[in-house]
Amino acid sequence: MRGRQRADRRLSAVAIRHVAFEDLGSFARTLDARGWSVSYCEASTDQLSHYSIRDADLVIVLDGPIGLGDRRAFRFLDSEMHLIERRLARGLPTLGIGLGAQLMAAATGGRVEAGAPTPIGWGELSLTPEGRRSALAPLGQPGAKVLHWRGDGIELPPGARRLAFDARRENQAFACGEAGLALQFHLEADPRGLEEWYVGHAVALAAAGIDVRQLRRQGRDCAMAAGAMAETVFGGWLDARFPEAAAPTGLDPLARLSA
Known part of the structure; x- marks a missing residue:
């Protein structure tokens, strides 16, 4: 079984990062609780073909402030697509978030199209x-x-399974086989980490007419439920891929909210 943990090592997760402040957020806690070894690599400067990334038990390709339309300026996007394509062909668990989801779509035969900007904020x-x-x-x-913090639209790759949508985007999440999961939205974001997003994206937020104070209040209002949701969803996906490293059986995080 892929992902079987040997007694002499911890499972390895590598997060591919595009800007320092868009990190694993609450997902890091989920991985830590399951005993994973977690590391970051920088998409723009690190060698993505290195065996420590190529053969990691799990690769998570994070979001960033660029898109597929920027491939001529940022050639490392092609390297990321190649990595994703090779990992999925080998059945290696790979998660794409935001830009990572778009790279997964493009790497497996889908299309990414720039569209009307999606309003930034919390939604169903x-x-x-x-x-x-x-x-x-x-x-x-x-x-x-x-x-929600991503505007481009995705046309599903052949054979991908559509999982989620909303009124503005037909494809908000999809699966590629059993190994690949792509999310156009952010489960991993937490209020403390988002403070860095507000600074890092200050110019873009101002240009979009977004009131950071209101966005911060929304985040705080959603924080407890969103954190529990992230643990349940991401933890459940992890446990299905790597049952040998599953969290100890206990009260579901969402159940604690109503306990």
Whole structure:
């Protein structure tokens, strides 16, 4: 079974980062609780073909302030696509978030198209029947909200399974086989980490007419539920891929909110 943990080593997760402040957020805590060895590599400067990245048990390709339309200026995007394509062909678990989701789509035969900017903020999702049977199922509960911060649209790759959508975007999440998961939204964001986003994206937020104070209040209002949701969804996806490293059985984080 892929991902079987040997007694003499910890499972390895590598997060590919485009800017320092868009990191694993709450996902780091989920990985730490399961005993993973977690490291970052910088997409723009590190050698993505290195065996420590290429053969890692899990690779997470994070978001960033660029897109597929910037490939001529940022050639490392091609290296990321090649890495994703090779890992999925080998059945190695790979998660793409935001830009990472777009790279996964393009790497596997889908298309990414620039569209009208999606309003930045917290909102609900709708799940497909496939999504309701997946690790994303908790996102279909009434009142569940995620952070939207990505405007481009994705046309699904051949064979991909659509998992989530909303009124503005037909494809907000999809799966590629059993190994690949792509999310156009942010589950990993937490209020403390988002303070760095507000600074790093200050110019773009101002240009979009976004009031940072209001966005901060939304984040704080959603924080407790969003953190529990991230642990349940990401933890569930991890545990299905790596059952030998699953968290100890206990009260579900979402159940604690209503306990």
